[in-house]
Amino acid sequence: MGWIVEDAIRALVVRFGRYRAWDWPAFLERAGMRIVWADVMPWGVPAGISGRVIVVQRGYSHYDTALAVWHEIGHAVLHIGSVADWLAMTCGDLIIAKQERQATEFAWCYPDWGCQEGLIDH
Numbered sequence: 001m002g003w004i005v006e007d008a009i010r011a012l013v014v015r016f017g018r019y020r021a022w023d024w025p026a027f028l029e030r031a032g033m034r035i036v037w038a039d040v041m042p043w044g045v046p047a048g049i050s051g052r053v054i055v056v057q058r059g060y061s062h063y064d065t066a067l068a069v070w071h072e073i074g075h076a077v078l079h080i081g082s083v084a085d086w087l088a089m090t091c092g093d094l095i096i097a098k099q100e101r102q103a104t105e106f107a108w109c110y111p112d113w114g115c116q117e118g119l120i121d122h
């Protein structure tokens with residue numbers, strides 16, 4: 001795990017504790033965030049985030065929804081600015097690619113998926 005994601009997770013564990021992957025609604029409530037469902041997502045992405053609102057494509061499986069929500073929470077925890085801002089910068093596409101990897105790493109490592117005992121120290 002990269003040190004940026006690891007540091008963010010350690011800080012989040014101190015502040016919020018850990019959540020099971022399926023308990024994302026409880027995390028969102030505690031964090032003052034909410035989810036809305038969309039029939040069609042722009043650019044073909046499965047989910048997105050704007051401020052404290054996560055948008056997820058309707059019809060996703062229980063598992064895919066949880067992964068998408070934790071990925072977006074990862075963006076909220078790790079990243080500032082907008083995709084448009086980053087893409088306007090030189091090599092912005094590389095920055096976006098790194099942020100996507102970090103958000104996915106967060107989604108796998110912060111919540112307890114029931115198969116990662118010992119992945120991070122408590």
Ligand SMILES: [Zn+2]
Pocket residue numbers: 071072075099100103
């Ligand atoms: Zn993302």
